[in-house]
Structures are given as C-alpha cells and as structure tokens.
Amino acid sequence: MxxxxxxxxxxxxxxxxxxxxxxxxxxxxxxxxxxxxxxxxxxxxxxxxxxxxxxxxxxxxxxxxxxxxxxxxxxxxxxxxxxxxxxxxxxxxxxxxxxxRSPEWLLIRELLENQDEETLKRVRQAVLPLVGAAPQGDARPPRIALIGLRGAGKSTLGKMLAEDLGFPFLELSREIEKLAGCTVNEIQSLYGQNAYRRYERRAVEEAIQIHPEAVIAVPGGLVAEPATYNLLLSHCTTVWLRAHPEDHMKRVAAQGDMRPMAGNREAMDDLKGILAHRTPFYSKAEMHLDTSSRPLDQTFLSLRAMVRGALQLSAAE
Known part of the structure; x- marks a missing residue:
C-alpha cells in the first residue's frame, strides 16, 4: 500500500x-x-x-x-x-x-469566513429585517420565550411570569402535539426527527401570528434548528434559563420522567455533552438567568424584574 x-x-x-x-x-x-x-x-x-x-x-x-x-x-x-x-x-x-450556490452567496461567505463571533452576531441582526425574518425597527411585540434544557424551570417559572404579566402561557410542546394529533414521542417514533422539526416550526409560526403578547416555554432542542431559532430570536424577547446538570436531571426525575436515565448508564455524561454543545446557541438569548443558585421565589423575582425591565413595564403592585 x-x-x-x-x-x-x-x-x-x-x-x-x-x-x-x-x-x-x-x-x-x-x-x-x-x-x-x-x-x-x-x-x-x-x-x-x-x-x-x-x-x-x-x-x-x-x-x-x-x-x-x-x-x-x-x-x-x-x-x-x-x-x-x-x-x-x-x-x-x-x-x-x-x-x-450563487456567486452572491459565495462572495458573502468569503466576507464572513474569518470574522469573530461578535461581528457575525451584528451581521445576523442587521440582515434579519432585510430578508423579512424580523419586524422593522422597534416593532417587536412583548412576547417572551424561555429557552434552556429540560428541567431548567421553563414551565414553572413561565406560568408564574405569564400570570404576573397578564399574558397567555404557551407550552410549545403541547402546541406541537395539538398540531400533530399525537404526543411528541409518537411524532418522533412514527414519523422521525425531521417531521417533528416541521411541526415545531409550525407551532412557533402560529404562536407568533396569534399571540402578540405571550410567555412561551420552548423545547430545549429547538436551538438546534437554525431557521426556527432565528424566527424565535427575531420575534421574541428571549431568556435562557440555565441550571447545573445535576439539577436538570434531578428536576426531570422529580416530575416522574425517568427517560433520561432509563437503560442509559451514561445519562449524566450525555446530558453534560448536550448542554455543552447547546450552550453557544442558548447564549444567543438576550437575557440569562441561573435557576440553580436560589430558591424558586427569589429566582422568579429576578426573572420578573429582568423581563419587566426589558419590556419597560411598570411593576403592578
């Protein structure tokens, strides 16, 4: 040889x-x-x-x-x-x-090839309105999207925040199931990951069209689909709820969901790997909140102040 x-x-x-x-x-x-x-x-x-x-x-x-x-x-x-x-x-x-690829695409790619992350972020934000992927100017409505891995507190904190703001609360996974007429697990097992991502995109589009004001708990894996994540980032005020891997696992198990550990001795290693690779995407959210560091009531107060400040709403006493 x-x-x-x-x-x-x-x-x-x-x-x-x-x-x-x-x-x-x-x-x-x-x-x-x-x-x-x-x-x-x-x-x-x-x-x-x-x-x-x-x-x-x-x-x-x-x-x-x-x-x-x-x-x-x-x-x-x-x-x-x-x-x-x-x-x-x-x-x-x-x-x-x-x-x-067209010549214009190749020329644009060449310009962006060696740019740093912050420059790429500014380019993405500038391009979104040009391609019709974001509202023009300051037209974005007060719609809150909570992102993060399962067990971060999106549902619990999301319901509390929605009640405080007087907004509807949407669990996007449930909206996906309504569209498909079956559970998320059934969508993935019967039709595959690509079908699930299509339903996920439709659920985000409908949420944006129907609800100018809402608090949305977003499935943790949505950030892996760039087109859908771009839609979310451009039409919602996004908050990354982050937690330690051990807390993610413990909270999911406390809800009675043992799937992360079922037949998988390397469950914690898998979870840490998923979190590590999604973190750069989660970090694109406008605001970050650690849900591991304090009790629930204190964490909610921090989230409430953060969101109300972003929306420039006066606190309702």
Missing part, C-alpha cells in the same frame, strides 16, 4: 499542500480531518439531544460504525474528497451541497 494519497501536481498549483498520510495513519484512519469530522458529528448529535444508539437507528447504520465515525476512524475516500476540494480551492461542504 502506498504511504500517501497522490499529491496534486505542484507545477499546476504550486502553493497547494497535498494531504500526506503515513502508513500508520492510513491503517488507523486517525487523520486530523477525520478526527475533526467525528467531533462535529458528535457535536451535532448532542445539539439534537440524540444518543448514539438513537442516531444509529435513525440513520440505518450500526452503532459500531457510528462510533468509529465519531472516533475519527473513517474511510480514506473522505480524505481523497478533501484533497480534491483543496485542489479546487473550495470547501468540502461546497462539493457536497445539494444545490449549486
């Missing part, structure tokens, strides 16, 4: 560095690109809140094969694709895209 993938002709592309693999790397598949690919697969899986077993079943692949992919043990053909992309001076994503 050759010790490397054939390099691109330097006479044609003198500045291109070929992907060179040792025999050991070829045998193990532990090329840095494959390791990075595995980490990204694991990261997206955690963002979706899926276990390795559930993803393997949904994808129709063996759990062992998926495990090897996440560990960076893959087929060398992936590296050949990487080398071709380097030769074309494009990204692997561009080669794998289902549709060809």
């Amino acid at each position: 050759s010790s490397k993938i054939m390099p691109v002709d330097d006479a044609v592309l003198p500045n291109l560095e070929p992907v060179v693999l040792s025999n050991e790397e070829l045998a193990s598949g532990k090329h840095p690109f494959l390791v990075q690919l595995g980490e990204r697969v694991r990261g997206v899986r955690n963002q979706r809140g899926m276990t390795r077993r559930s993803l393997a079943l949904a994808a129709g692949v063996s759990e062992r094969h998926l495990g090897n992919l996440e560990l960076g043990v893959g087929n060398a053909s992936v590296l050949i694709l990487l080398q071709v992309a380097k030769a074309l001076r494009c990204t692997v994503a561009e080669l794998l895209a289902e549709e060809a």
Whole structure:
C-alpha cells in the first residue's frame, strides 16, 4: 500500500499542500480531518439531544460504525474528497451541497469566513429585517420565550411570569402535539426527527401570528434548528434559563420522567455533552438567568424584574 494519497501536481498549483498520510495513519484512519469530522458529528448529535444508539437507528447504520465515525476512524475516500476540494480551492461542504450556490452567496461567505463571533452576531441582526425574518425597527411585540434544557424551570417559572404579566402561557410542546394529533414521542417514533422539526416550526409560526403578547416555554432542542431559532430570536424577547446538570436531571426525575436515565448508564455524561454543545446557541438569548443558585421565589423575582425591565413595564403592585 502506498504511504500517501497522490499529491496534486505542484507545477499546476504550486502553493497547494497535498494531504500526506503515513502508513500508520492510513491503517488507523486517525487523520486530523477525520478526527475533526467525528467531533462535529458528535457535536451535532448532542445539539439534537440524540444518543448514539438513537442516531444509529435513525440513520440505518450500526452503532459500531457510528462510533468509529465519531472516533475519527473513517474511510480514506473522505480524505481523497478533501484533497480534491483543496485542489479546487473550495470547501468540502461546497462539493457536497445539494444545490449549486450563487456567486452572491459565495462572495458573502468569503466576507464572513474569518470574522469573530461578535461581528457575525451584528451581521445576523442587521440582515434579519432585510430578508423579512424580523419586524422593522422597534416593532417587536412583548412576547417572551424561555429557552434552556429540560428541567431548567421553563414551565414553572413561565406560568408564574405569564400570570404576573397578564399574558397567555404557551407550552410549545403541547402546541406541537395539538398540531400533530399525537404526543411528541409518537411524532418522533412514527414519523422521525425531521417531521417533528416541521411541526415545531409550525407551532412557533402560529404562536407568533396569534399571540402578540405571550410567555412561551420552548423545547430545549429547538436551538438546534437554525431557521426556527432565528424566527424565535427575531420575534421574541428571549431568556435562557440555565441550571447545573445535576439539577436538570434531578428536576426531570422529580416530575416522574425517568427517560433520561432509563437503560442509559451514561445519562449524566450525555446530558453534560448536550448542554455543552447547546450552550453557544442558548447564549444567543438576550437575557440569562441561573435557576440553580436560589430558591424558586427569589429566582422568579429576578426573572420578573429582568423581563419587566426589558419590556419597560411598570411593576403592578
């Protein structure tokens, strides 16, 4: 076996560095690109809140094969694709895209390629009204969305806040079930994750259309769907209710829901992984509140003051 993938002709592309693999790397598949690919697969899986077993079943692949992919043990053909992309001076994503991108898209992507997170945030906020994804100016109505992992206190605090403000309270999971005519678990088991995300998007759209004022408890995994999350961020005042992983697990179990621990010895590790990968998305919320640090009544008072300040409402005594 050759010790490397054939390099691109330097006479044609003198500045291109070929992907060179040792025999050991070829045998193990532990090329840095494959390791990075595995980490990204694991990261997206955690963002979706899926276990390795559930993803393997949904994808129709063996759990062992998926495990090897996440560990960076893959087929060398992936590296050949990487080398071709380097030769074309494009990204692997561009080669794998289902549709060809327009010149304007490519030019915009180039401008944003190496920008820092704060700059990207400002660009996103500026673009939203231009593409019709957000109200113009200060037209956003007083609609509150509580985001965070299960067990953060969204339902409990959301009901208290809605009563205090005189707003309707919406549990978005229940709205999804009304649209589908079955439970969330049944949607996912019968129709799959993609169908659930479509119902989730419809539920958010209807909540925005029907309720100019509301407090909405949002499912923890919604942030993994960029289009739906953009809709929420642009039409709601968002609050991230955060808690320690142990509190998330304890509160869910206290509600009688043992699913996070059922048949899963690594439940806490999975939960920590999900929280770690979703945190950058949750942190896009306008306000953050730690629900682990104080008793419920004190936490509610902090939330009440925070939201009323954002909405510029006078406290109703």
